[in-house]
Amino acid sequence: MATKKYNFYAGPAILPYEVLKKAQDELLDFNGIGLSVMEISHRSKDFDAVIKGAEEKIRKILGVPDNYYVLFLQGGASLQFGMIPMNLLKSKDQQADYVHTGEWAKKAIKEAKLFGKVNIVASSEDKNFSYIPKNIKFSENAVYVHITSNETIGGIQFQTYPDSGNVPLVCDMSSDIFSRKINVSKFGLIYAGAQKNIGPSGVTLVIIRKDLVENSADGLTTMLSYKTHVKEPSLYNTPPCFGIYIIKLVMDWIEGLGGLSAIEARNEEKAKILYDFIDNSSFYKSVVEKESRSKMNVVWRLNNEALEEKFIKEATAAGMIGLKGHRSVGGCRASLYNAMDVEGVKALVEFMKKFEMANK
């Protein structure tokens, strides 16, 4: 490759170089056992250390209390959209509150409607999902409240989480988990597809309070019941072993950087550089309410939208990969997940300056 590549894909997304390098080094000989981590039994001693190690690091880094299970499942957040109402609602009469913030919330809402009554307690649809609703009033009888922490397409993010009182708060954190400190005990259930800040696609992380599992519905398809995956901890059937192994390496990497405090500071610095540049520009513009701006997915437009295709094309040629906005909204998007460093954002801003100069 001639040009250094900067990976701004929204997901599957950039992974830390150190993680990929270690995976490469030991791909043919894991732990000196003479076999690849991909070709050993999920019940072997060596893999047991991987899956237990990954769980342990997640608990430590995120501060997961003892009354929560940590599970590695399959099917992505999309399968959780169904599994959550299936497990937590016990009849079609039961209610759940959903906050509608964009494409991902919409998909979660659609599945929940198959299993119970869904109250849309707040929505930012009126302004094309360009903000996170505030002062949300939850229903009195909801079994749980569902929010989407970060919307990758609209580029909006909860800066603080709402207080749902005694009603369990269920949160899709697919695109911002491990990007900042959180208080896990404020949530009933946190779930996340791995392919942004955790690892490769194909693993779903679920962190669920123990009482929610105990009180979950019976009679479900075995693989769709949280009880199954709690009873034989993520090993009821063969788990996605290689993905879990990469997650373990990513957790080691986060720890090495100084944990979530350091990660959060770095993510704030990165987002500030890009948003400040856009705000001070008369060539580019942000379309997202300031207080709702995502630190993971920065979306913007060119004032002259006709130039956007050219912008993406020249950016790609300059090594800036994945800057095209989601096909449903267009425009530009830079995903600044954990593994993107400050230097990468600075390089992007430099390119944006040059493009502006040449096309003003």
Added chain:
Amino acid sequence: MATKKYNFYAGPAILPYEVLKKAQDELLDFNGIGLSVMEISHRSKDFDAVIKGAEEKIRKILGVPDNYYVLFLQGGASLQFGMIPMNLLKSKDQQADYVHTGEWAKKAIKEAKLFGKVNIVASSEDKNFSYIPKNIKFSENAVYVHITSNETIGGIQFQTYPDSGNVPLVCDMSSDIFSRKINVSKFGLIYAGAQKNIGPSGVTLVIIRKDLVENSADGLTTMLSYKTHVKEPSLYNTPPCFGIYIIKLVMDWIEGLGGLSAIEARNEEKAKILYDFIDNSSFYKSVVEKESRSKMNVVWRLNNEALEEKFIKEATAAGMIGLKGHRSVGGCRASLYNAMDVEGVKALVEFMKKFEMANK
């Protein structure tokens, strides 16, 4: 590593050296794009070539007719145990025929009972699942017939498949797909967890006749409906990209070996070497009916069962990994999937001879 390792794990199982080596070589720089295949969008041009290439090779190698879809899903065969009756049975009154051949068939039967009436049309439970039932009479009103091609725990395998007439034959081929030639048009649905002959764990291959999808149930959770995965071919949500990439490499490897004719001949040779040795021994014994013996998972006992633990321990020390029988049945098991070569089986027999000499 001091000793060469021979990988006899039942799954996740041995992968071809050439596949692992290629994956290692390009882990940091796929296709010369300067990024890992793990960190690129599933909708990027480069990944599109991977998933389409994998499907194309599967179609070619297996001879999949045009009236079948080839899907890459998640959740393993265990999720298919539920998805199949959920999609194919439209009410609890509808019936399906199941052949009960052991642990895996049992799990499939359990899930089907949640969705309809299950007829166990044949079973080898009377002899501890040591044979494949013959001359099976199917029901008149079954929507489909379900069989398990190979039972990894009992070590039995259909040598020829039953004729289910006009009733779609549904087959769990997790542990022997791509091990021999098959006539896909005899089946309505073939499914397989990847982690034996196809790739790493975390991908499920589903080959389904188009009319079965069109006639499948409505109103299901989006991720559990075959219609979803057909409409946006295996890309409704983010697929397990790295696993699909490895599958593509495994297909290249099978093609390079000469396709399924060559693979089948090699698998027959390997199984013959081991079964012949066991049959001619008065120290080891097969517990499986001759005509039902699996060519993928060879299970055996020592006449003196008290020596089995010692056998496994010394085998492991000699580099023979994964020979312990499944925890539910004990004894010994050597899995001889495609990537195990003839030399590996000969090495195992040599070790067995030595152990016999020393412990007779």
